[in-house]
Amino acid sequence: MKQRFYERIGESVCLETLPNGLELRIVSKPGYAKKYAFFAANYGGMDTRFTLDGRLRDTPAGIAHYLEHKMFDTEEGNALQRLAQNGAEPNAFTANALTGYYFSSTEHFEENLEILLSFVSIPWFTEESVAKEQGIIGQEIRMIEDNPDWQVYHQMLQCLYSVNPARVSIAGTVESISHITADTLYACHKAFYTPANMTLTVVGDVDPVHISDLARRVLPRESGAPISRVWEEEPETVAKRESRIAMEVSLPQFLLGFKCRPVWEGENYFRSLIVGDLACDLLLGESSPLYQRLYSQGLINASFGGAYEMLPGAAYFSAGGDSKDPRAVSAAVCQEARRLVREGVDPDFYQQIRRAAFGASLRGLDSFENIAVTMTEGCFNSYDPLRFPETFDSIGPDDLLAFLKENITEERSVLSEIVPKEG
Amino acid sequence: MEMTRRRLADGMYLTHLPANKFKTSILSAQFITPLRQETASACALLPSLLRRGTVTCPDMSSLSARLDRLYGARIDSTVRKCGESQCVGFVAGFIDDRYAPGGERLLEPAAALLGELICDPVTEGGRFVTDYFESEQVNLADAIRSVLNDKRSYADWRLLQEMCAGEPYGVSRLGSVESAEAIQPRKLYALYQELTASARLELFYSGSAGLERVEEALRAAFATLPRKNVRDQVPPTVSHAAPETVRTVTESLDVVQGKLGMGFSCGSEDVPALLLGNTLFGGSSNSRLFLNVREKLSLCYYASSLFHRQKGLITVSSGIEFENCRKAYDEILAQLEAVRKGELEDWELEGARSTLLNAYASMGDSQGRLEHFFISQAAVGRNETPELLAAMVRDVSLERICRAMETVKLDTVYFLQGKEAEA
Numbered sequence: 059m060k061q062r063f064y065e066r067i068g069e070s071v072c073l074e075t076l077p078n079g080l081e082l083r084i085v086s087k088p089g090y091a092k093k094y095a096f097f098a099a100n101y102g103g104m105d106t107r108f109t110l111d112g113r114l115r116d117t118p119a120g121i122a123h124y125l126e127h128k129m130f131d132t133e134e135g136n137a138l139q140r141l142a143q144n145g146a147e148p149n150a151f152t153a154n155a156l157t158g159y160y161f162s163s164t165e166h167f168e169e170n171l172e173i174l175l176s177f178v179s180i181p182w183f184t185e186e187s188v189a190k191e192q193g194i195i196g197q198e199i200r201m202i203e204d205n206p207d208w209q210v211y212h213q214m215l216q217c218l219y220s221v222n223p224a225r226v227s228i229a230g231t232v233e234s235i236s237h238i239t240a241d242t243l244y245a246c247h248k249a250f251y252t253p254a255n256m257t258l259t260v261v262g263d264v265d266p267v268h269i270s271d272l273a274r275r276v277l278p279r280e281s282g283a284p285i286s287r288v289w290e291e292e293p294e295t296v297a298k299r300e301s302r303i304a305m306e307v308s309l310p311q312f313l314l315g316f317k318c319r320p321v322w323e324g325e326n327y328f329r330s331l332i333v334g335d336l337a338c339d340l341l342l343g344e345s346s347p348l349y350q351r352l353y354s355q356g357l358i359n360a361s362f363g364g365a366y367e368m369l370p371g372a373a374y375f376s377a378g379g380d381s382k383d384p385r386a387v388s389a390a391v392c393q394e395a396r397r398l399v400r401e402g403v404d405p406d407f408y409q410q411i412r413r414a415a416f417g418a419s420l421r422g423l424d425s426f427e428n429i430a431v432t433m434t435e436g437c438f439n440s441y442d443p444l445r446f447p448e449t450f451d452s453i454g455p456d457d458l459l460a461f462l463k464e465n466i467t468e469e470r471s472v473l474s475e476i477v478p479k480e481g
Numbered sequence: 482m483e484m485t486r487r488r489l490a491d492g493m494y495l496t497h498l499p500a501n502k503f504k505t506s507i508l509s510a511q512f513i514t515p516l517r518q519e520t521a522s523a524c525a526l527l528p529s530l531l532r533r534g535t536v537t538c539p540d541m542s543s544l545s546a547r548l549d550r551l552y553g554a555r556i557d558s559t560v561r562k563c564g565e566s567q568c569v570g571f572v573a574g575f576i577d578d579r580y581a582p583g584g585e586r587l588l589e590p591a592a593a594l595l596g597e598l599i600c601d602p603v604t605e606g607g608r609f610v611t612d613y614f615e616s617e618q619v620n621l622a623d624a625i626r627s628v629l630n631d632k633r634s635y636a637d638w639r640l641l642q643e644m645c646a647g648e649p650y651g652v653s654r655l656g657s658v659e660s661a662e663a664i665q666p667r668k669l670y671a672l673y674q675e676l677t678a679s680a681r682l683e684l685f686y687s688g689s690a691g692l693e694r695v696e697e698a699l700r701a702a703f704a705t706l707p708r709k710n711v712r713d714q715v716p717p718t719v720s721h722a723a724p725e726t727v728r729t730v731t732e733s734l735d736v737v738q739g740k741l742g743m744g745f746s747c748g749s750e751d752v753p754a755l756l757l758g759n760t761l762f763g764g765s766s767n768s769r770l771f772l773n774v775r776e777k778l779s780l781c782y783y784a785s786s787l788f789h790r791q792k793g794l795i796t797v798s799s800g801i802e803f804e805n806c807r808k809a810y811d812e813i814l815a816q817l818e819a820v821r822k823g824e825l826e827d828w829e830l831e832g833a834r835s836t837l838l839n840a841y842a843s844m845g846d847s848q849g850r851l852e853h854f855f856i857s858q859a860a861v862g863r864n865e866t867p868e869l870l871a872a873m874v875r876d877v878s879l880e881r882i883c884r885a886m887e888t889v890k891l892d893t894v895y896f897l898q899g900k901e902a903e904a
Binding site: 066067068087088089090091092136138139142143144145146147148149162163164165190191192193194195197198200201203204205206207305306307308309311344345347349350353354356359360380410411413414415416417418420421423424479 | 500501502503504505529540541542545546548549550551552553554574575576579580582612616619620623624626627628629630631632633734735736737738765766767772775776778779780781782783800801802828831832835836838839840842843845846848
């Protein structure tokens, strides 16, 4: 096991690749009562097409999320209850490219960790238990369909992408999940829940050697075959310029999206992520002249914000919130990007936002959940997220301007709107 | 947990929690005032209006530059409802001095800015700047309207509003759209002067600085705050009286999922027994509601209950198919009855107890939860620490739980249905 110290941010991490291929990360947090474990598969809503045992599988939308729900079933009963009986707070989520199972507990940590590793590794489904989940997930889908924040985001992705599976809802639809059977769930588990495609991150005041021994003892000795995902080529142009739907909302909501060039894994991936985030602060963060102008004109309110996201084969920049005139905001964003590219960045302002971004990243280290998720994404995309101070050092104003010039343009933009229902 | 409470002046108290494990320091300043329909909106408007500018930083750009230079310090305006008190003020978060790359001290400048926001707002002609007033008034009215957007919290809120109509607990923390739109600039400035002079001021700090240093920084920051006619007592919270018959309210909106809310009044004063009784009933993923309404009957994705400790209420929240309303209603009452009669499996009580104990034991790991807990306690005049609550929960027997839950009576039912159902 290797140990790595990060002096500038006061963190220490033990790292190991187990013989079965699992990546193990243990982030030491002395003085905390709570211990946190995050066990994740490099498998999410986007991974519906792959080959297994030489055969192409085209699985229903929503299957990774469905599998996440059903993994808690074990031959002895529901693992959620076993963990909760030990005072643990367990849960799980499915993202576009990741499924994570986690808990935190102050007592019986190793016992709980054993339960977690075991139920995620050993599938146990029956046709009856799979069918019963239709009702629960069906209601989860109904709930998000009534949620305007989800609708505005989902609609933006559908505008941005023609074939990339980011355009498909992670939970699927009531119709798509009706095709899910125990057999398909077993096949997906076999393909993706294999140690070499997974990571375990533990955060807290724990003994790293005990954790490593426990993982070796409980998890499968060997990994399955390497996974081959089947992707279609995504064109550089957007799928659709704009889209709007009416819902029961009090104010119009919008999300402006820009289709950016995707970056594949490595340290360059992490650098691109930070460049995108800083470019977002520069262009429309709370300290930016654009934010202040739009706020004082009443075109945006405190709900306004932006983000840069990277997914397999996809990257996008988005900005939105409530607004009475989304088109005016959209035009102002593109215009401001052009102005910055033309006039350059004031060096003092650049230092100011970099300082603020550094502070925000540092403060993120107080959240165990945030540490575990970023460590996991780092493993899956081959970078070290705790090297953010060094990565910040390697970036300058010109990197941000190059990003804005390439990505924040009318041709790359889409507008997703939610408008209030009439009457 | 080491905690010191000190009186800094008449009606001005500091809660100090020293901790070296965080990267962040938290500083909070909250004025505690009675929650009333007539004043709720005006009080709610104050923090966001004060956040627009001070005498030395009169606009957003100078304020955000100052915060950015403090390594992205945040000072967020807050409006909360704690029991029948309204808490308005700011929470500041900034990196702990030990991680400032230049070795700067950040507590003092952050405290100074917090003090300026409260004591020295930018004014014109003896009142708030007209532009700022008008735009924050619009934002407040929009924020009140936007509660409709999230149907789950909308339904939860409507239930409380109906159940506690005529009581302060039935007033929204932000007040109503009508009262927000009726706020007069001159009256608001008078309210600001009155509130800052006489309302209880609760200060909270968590971080590595010692008590003396924090006290000195805060005394300096609030040195110019004129205090007179100080109301040292916090407003009392009056218990909710159960009605003779159950009230049912049905509302229709254009939604795809129905929401069933059920409000119960609690006749018992045995808080630890009610805390456990509620956890057993619907307060965890191990609870009766989760295991039966969701897992066994597959009626919903969420069905949970919340114990309003300060007011002596339990509310149940669930999202269901419209036609399953009666089924869910019957099952929720059946599960309450099982808890009342103590018809539980052996593991359930200890599971619920360890869920609560884990929550109290890990509270010291989250500055946000600590701030919320201690400010809420102060706002309703209680002084139990998390350790004391844990000790009380440890002692509760099943008989006490049954006795306390026996007093839990259905009071109000709220059902949100689709537009088609109405026709």
